Amino acid sequence: MITIYNAAAVIDGTDDxxxxxxxxxxxxxxxxxxxxxxxxxxxxxxxxxxxxxxxTVVSSGTDDADRINRLAAMDAMVSKNNTVNKSGFxxxxxxIENVKPGGIxxxxxxxxx
Amino acid sequence: MNKPVENYLYFALTGTSGDAANDAVCYPxxxxxxxxxSAANKTILKFEDNTANTxxxxxxxxxxxVTLTHANISTNASVxxxxxxxxxxxxxxxxxxxVLTVVDTANGIVAEEFEALNNTTQVSCGDAFxxxxx
Numbered sequence: 001m002i003t004i005y006n007a008a009a010v011i012d013g014t015d016d017x018x019x020x021x022x023x024x025x026x027x028x029x030x031x032x033x034x035x036x037x038x039x040x041x042x043x044x045x046x047x048x049x050x051x052x053x054x055x056t057v058v059s060s061g062t063d064d065a066d067r068i069n070r071l072a073a074m075d076a077m078v079s080k081n082n083t084v085n086k087s088g089f090x091x092x093x094x095x096i097e098n099v100k101p102g103g104i105x106x107x108x109x110x111x112x113x
Numbered sequence: 114m115n116k117p118v119e120n121y122l123y124f125a126l127t128g129t130s131g132d133a134a135n136d137a138v139c140y141p142x143x144x145x146x147x148x149x150x151s152a153a154n155k156t157i158l159k160f161e162d163n164t165a166n167t168x169x170x171x172x173x174x175x176x177x178x179v180t181l182t183h184a185n186i187s188t189n190a191s192v193x194x195x196x197x198x199x200x201x202x203x204x205x206x207x208x209x210x211x212v213l214t215v216v217d218t219a220n221g222i223v224a225e226e227f228e229a230l231n232n233t234t235q236v237s238c239g240d241a242f243x244x245x246x247x
Contacts, residue, residue: 001201001205002145002197002200002201002204004194004197004198004201006194010186010190011150011186011190011191011193011194012150012153012186013150014149014150014151015149016150016193017148017149017150017156017193017194017197018147018148018149019147019148019149019197019201020146020147021145021146021147024146024147040147041146051147086205087198087201087202087205088201088202088203088204088205089197089198089201089202089205091194094194096190096191096194097191097194111149
């Protein structure tokens, strides 16, 4: 299975469309208020520096509400990366297709070089 | 020991005879690493390379790249997504042990999953394959 991320309404940069093998999903961690960071094996195959995808969720101002929002984003990404279908792909996030699960409002991809 | 049987993806450049070095590449579908935007009319696919990918932690790991040329975003804003979705469908072929022709530019052959994307510009391999790049 392939997981597709589309970060921008116009795909004109290397961080606007990023595709990974679902099995290369390394997991997530909270990295700031209202931000969850996902990690994948990088395209250049480094084991010590993969690709990073920052998932922005609504920051409410209270710790517990933020925890709930982050957890919703994590839950959505786990669901996406566990998807199995005959098409062979799943769209985890897309501005073009307006696929924004788990309350994620935007993503930013950093590609390991 | 039983060797796993899987599908392989075949890509070929355009050219005269098509039999020169690096005119064609064939990689196991399981070695696909990922894909990204490359240009307004190009998407780059990356595959594991066998020269360094077994050395965990190496900082100079390499990959093989295949650049697909296709319609421009000016005619299809989502063409890059459409291309990678088609590639995913090809890789999800339930057969085993097949050589799946994704793009054979010299012979004008593209996988049927690309058919809807061939209306204005045929999907092709116009750039040299990046073998052991990175």
